Every structure is written in structure tokens, then in C-alpha cells.
Amino acid sequence: MSRRADEVEVRVVPNGPALVRGADAVRDEDGCSHPTTRPVVAVCMCGKTQRAPWCDGTHKVIPRG
Amino acid sequence: MHLPRARGPLSTCVIERLDGSRSRLDPDAIDTFPDDVVRDDDLQLALWVLYELHYRGFAEVSDALEWAPDVIAFRGVLEAGLESALREMVQSVDRGDPDGPFVDRLLEVIESGAGPSLATYVQREATTEQVRELMQQRSVYHLKESDPHSWVIPRLDDATKSALVELQYDEYGAGRADRVHATMFARLLDALDLDSSYGAHIDRAPGYALAENNMMSMFGLHRRLRGAAMGHLAAFESTSSLPCRRYAMGIRRLGLPEAVAEYYDEHVEADAVHEQVAVRDVCGRLVSGAPQLEGDVLLGAAAYVRMEEIVAGSILGAWSRGESCLLPRQMDAVA
Numbered sequence: 001m002s003r004r005a006d007e008v009e010v011r012v013v014p015n016g017p018a019l020v021r022g023a024d025a026v027r028d029e030d031g032c033s034h035p036t037t038r039p040v041v042a043v044c045m046c047g048k049t050q051r052a053p054w055c056d057g058t059h060k061v062i063p064r065g
Numbered sequence: 066m067h068l069p070r071a072r073g074p075l076s077t078c079v080i081e082r083l084d085g086s087r088s089r090l091d092p093d094a095i096d097t098f099p100d101d102v103v104r105d106d107d108l109q110l111a112l113w114v115l116y117e118l119h120y121r122g123f124a125e126v127s128d129a130l131e132w133a134p135d136v137i138a139f140r141g142v143l144e145a146g147l148e149s150a151l152r153e154m155v156q157s158v159d160r161g162d163p164d165g166p167f168v169d170r171l172l173e174v175i176e177s178g179a180g181p182s183l184a185t186y187v188q189r190e191a192t193t194e195q196v197r198e199l200m201q202q203r204s205v206y207h208l209k210e211s212d213p214h215s216w217v218i219p220r221l222d223d224a225t226k227s228a229l230v231e232l233q234y235d236e237y238g239a240g241r242a243d244r245v246h247a248t249m250f251a252r253l254l255d256a257l258d259l260d261s262s263y264g265a266h267i268d269r270a271p272g273y274a275l276a277e278n279n280m281m282s283m284f285g286l287h288r289r290l291r292g293a294a295m296g297h298l299a300a301f302e303s304t305s306s307l308p309c310r311r312y313a314m315g316i317r318r319l320g321l322p323e324a325v326a327e328y329y330d331e332h333v334e335a336d337a338v339h340e341q342v343a344v345r346d347v348c349g350r351l352v353s354g355a356p357q358l359e360g361d362v363l364l365g366a367a368a369y370v371r372m373e374e375i376v377a378g379s380i381l382g383a384w385s386r387g388e389s390c391l392l393p394r395q396m397d398a399v400a
Contacts, residue, residue: 013341013345016341017337017338017341019338019341019342037239037241038235038239038335038338039231039234039235039239040231040235040338040342041338042334042337042338042341050310051333051334054334054337055306055334055337055338056306056307056310056333056334056337057306057307057310057333057336057337057340058307060307061307
């Protein structure tokens with residue numbers, strides 16, 4: 001649960017997003033950097049979000065394969 | 066903020082006590098509760114006014130009355146009425162397999178919400194006037210957004226507390242005053258040319274809208290109900306992202322100012338994070354450290370779900386009859 005001040009912690013939620021703590025920015029697959037000031041962010045893992053790279057809850061309405 | 070207008074005998078007593086025209090409140094004078102406590106305009110206003118002494122208070126009321134024994138005793142009787150109504154209201158909610166994993170049970174309760182969707186209506190059909198009404202009603206909570214859950218912070222073990230504070234820190238703007246969610250909501254009201262001062266729309270908020278708010282204050286102010294407060298938080302955050310996206314779409318469909326949509330955009334993104342933190346970290350850690358609170362967490366989540374059904378049903382019902390979802394504006398005596 002504890003991490004060093006310069007470390008980023010990533011935790012994948014089952015059937016949900018990845019929770020990222022301690023990041024200043026998230027880089028997407030095109031190499032674009034998305035800055036954030038939140039203490040923790042939810043990064044989309046289902047690929048269906050309308051607010052990439054951030055989770056917008058859409059995973060809840062897509063059927064689980 | 067000034068004291069609102071009374072709506073019946075209970076709120077009259079409370080307002081008279083607070084403005085100094087009555088010397089004490091008599092808790093024994095309340096011998097019966099109304100049939101429908103949650104929708105009762107008078108009882109809910111009385112309770113709302115009493116709770117507000119712990120938040121921002123009223124310009125004309127002495128701060129010392131916050132802890133006056135007769136005021137607290139009177140509040141206690143009203144709270145007992147609300148608590149028993151809430152417990153009855155959630156009896157029909159399936160709390161899942163008692164031997165199942167806690168997080169699964171909590172998610173099952175949260176996902177049990179039924180009834181028509183207010184967000185879908187706003188997305189597709191609401192008029193500008195209906196959105197303006199809804200925002201006035203919502204201002205009862207959103208101008209003190211997150212405050213009711215903050216009462217719980219010192220009542221938690223360290224691990225649970227750190228999770229709750231992480232969430233609340235984001236709600237309070239993560240160190241940026243202009244990103245405090247309540248401040249963003251005030252900007253939304255300004256953009257709609259509505260009064261954004263704290264408590265501005267209380268006189269037009271129906272009993273059920275005050276009840277929704279009073280429930281949170283009751284859970285937050287009683288250490289005994291800390292589990293319910295956190296279950297409520299988890300259900301609230303978990304049912305926010307997708308509806309907020311619909312609200313933002315409806316607001317853009319109507320061509321309303323960008324500051325209005327911006328508030329909802331922020332909540333799509335923020336609450337997608339908060340729901341995970343609230344369910345898994347806040348409630349998960351709370352119950353793993355204090356398993357006896359599991360039932361209370363589920364109670365809080367179920368009460369949120371049921372209350373939302375009542376609120377959405379009441380608002381959509383009023384609109385379908387061609388009425389406002391606000392109480393009529395009180396006209397001062399006309400000569």
C-alpha cells in the first residue's frame with residue numbers, strides 16, 4: 001500500500017479501469033501525453049471510453065465477454 | 066443565509082426557536098410522525114434547518130444554538146422518524162448472499178436501482194426551463210457538495226481514512242479553489258442566471274429533495290451510522306459517471322453555457338475514479354477492519370438507491386403533469 005514519493009502505483013480493477021496513483025501525466029498509444037492534477041486517476045482498460053485515456057464508466061454497459 | 070419560510074407546525078417551532086421568538090423546543094410535543102416522512106415538507110424542512118446549524122448557520126441565528134440541549138433533543142426525535150422511515154424503505158432491497166464477498170454484495174445493492182432515469186430524460190427531452198428547475202433543486206446539495214461525508218473522517222481507522230481523504234481532496238479541488246465541486250456548481254448557477262448563494266433555493270425545494278440531503282447529514286453526524294455514510298458515498302459515486310455524461314449531452318443539446326456542461330464533464334471523469342476508491346478502498350477497508358459494519362454499509366447504499374428512485378420519480382412525475390419540480394414561489398402579501 002505504501003510507495004515512495006517518486007513511484008507511480010497502478011492497480012487494475014476487475015472488469016474496470018486501472019487506478020493510477022502519483023502520475024503527473026499518462027501517455028496514450030499515439031504517444032500523446034495527457035497531464036493530470038488528480039491524486040489518483042482511472043485509466044480506461046475497455047477501450048470504449050469517450051474521454052480517452054480516462055475511464056468514463058462505459059465498461060459497465062458493455063457486455064462482459 | 067437567512068432562515069427559510071415555515072411549512073407547517075414543526076418547521077414553525079424550529080424557526081421560532083432559532084429567531085428568538087420561542088424560548089425552547091419541546092421534544093415531547095412531537096407525538097406522531099406524518100405518514101410519508103420522506104416526502105413531508107414540514108418535517109424535512111425542520112430537520113434541514115436544524116442540520117444547517119452544523120454547516121453554515123443562519124445570519125440571524127446565534128451560533129451558540131448549535132448545541133443547545135433542547136434543540137439537539139428536538140432534532141433527535143425528528144431523526145428517529147427519518148431513520149425508521151429509511152430502514153422501512155430499504156427492507157425490499159435484496160442485500161445479496163450474506164456469505165458472499167462484501168464488495169460483490171455492495172455492488173449488487175448499488176446496481177439494484179430501478180425506475181425511470183432522470184438523466185436519460187434530460188439527455189433527450191428536457192426543456193431549458195426544466196433543467197433550470199432541476200439545478201435549483203440540486204443546489205440544496207451541490208452548494209455543500211461532499212461536506213456531509215467529511216464529518217466521518219476522524220471516525221475512521223487510518224487506512225480507511227486515507228482512502229476517504231484521497232477522494233474528498235479531489236472533491237475539494239485538489240488544492241485548487243476554482244475546482245472545488247461546490248464552487249463549480251455555483252459557476253453553473255451563475256451561467257444560468259440563477260442565484261448561486263448558499264441556501265438560495267431552499268424555499269422552493271420539495272420535502273423529498275430536503276430528505277435526500279437530511280439523510281446524508283444524519284449518516285454523517287452520527288458516529289453510530291458511519292458505515293451507512295460510507296455505503297451511501299459508494300452508491301452515490303458509483304451511479305454518477307454515466308448519468309453525468311447524459312446530463313452533459315442534454316445541456317449541450319439545449320445550447321446552454323459551457324460552464325453548465327463543464328460541471329458534468331468533471332463528474333464523468335472524477336466519479337469514474339471515485340467509485341472505485343469508495344467501493345474498494347473506503348468501504349472495503351472499513352468492513353475488513355470492522356466486519357460488524359457490513360450491514361450498515363449496505364443500509365447506506367440501499368437507502369441511497371431507494372431515495373434516488375423517489376427523487377427521480379417525483380421530478381419526472383411533476384414534469385409529466387406539466388408542473389414544476391419546485392414548490393411554488395411564495396408571493397408576499399398582495400394588497
